[in-house]
Every structure is written in structure tokens, then in C-alpha cells.
Amino acid sequence: MRRLMCGVLLLSSATVLAAEPTAQAIANKKIELMQSTKIAAVTELAVPSREYPSDGDPETLEVVFLDNKKDGPSRVSEDGEVIFLYKASGRKQQALIDQAFEIRARRALNES
Numbered sequence: 001m002r003r004l005m006c007g008v009l010l011l012s013s014a015t016v017l018a019a020e021p022t023a024q025a026i027a028n029k030k031i032e033l034m035q036s037t038k039i040a041a042v043t044e045l046a047v048p049s050r051e052y053p054s055d056g057d058p059e060t061l062e063v064v065f066l067d068n069k070k071d072g073p074s075r076v077s078e079d080g081e082v083i084f085l086y087k088a089s090g091r092k093q094q095a096l097i098d099q100a101f102e103i104r105a106r107r108a109l110n111e112s
Helices: 001-020 023-036 090-111
Strands: 038-042 060-065 084-086
Touching: 023 090, 060 090, 084 090
Parallel strands: 038 060, 060 084
Antiparallel strands: none
């Protein structure tokens, strides 16, 4: 019984590891997404940033420019569909763009 349990645990661990995309696969998918994604700039919010509804289109990346510190720091939404910018440096903006495409690439690879 103990051997069976160990075998099942090893098999399920190997399955989880096999499902994780490689760094190269993620990099390739990021490039593919960067070439096909449209950028939509949003300059005025009608709601607080935490309530901002994404357009729901996986073909676009929304960049929301925040005017007020109360709207929070520069960040990427959990699904990688929206980047919120508040007085972000060029370096910070690039890091957030990279983070958004990393999230989107991982999601796309896991869905396929």
C-alpha cells in the first residue's frame, strides 16, 4: 500500500511539472502576443480604479493612466488585461508591460 501511495504521489508530481510551460515557451508566446495585441489607452476613469471593468477583449491590453494617488500604485491586473499607471517611470512602465505579457502568455499556454 505504501509503495502504491508513493507511486501515485510521484506520478502526480511529474504531471504537475510537465504541465508547467518552459521559459522558452513563455518567451515565444510573449513575443507572439506582443505582435498581435492592440493597446488601448484610457485617460479618464468614471469609477475608482479597483472597480474598473476590463473591456473583456483578450486581443487588447488596456493602459489606464491614473490621475490621483488614491487610485493606487502602478500595477497590473491579475489577468494581465489592464495596466494601471500612476506617475510611473519608463523603467517601471516597461516592467509592468513585461509582467502583463508574462501573465497573458502563461494563461494562453495553460489553456492550449
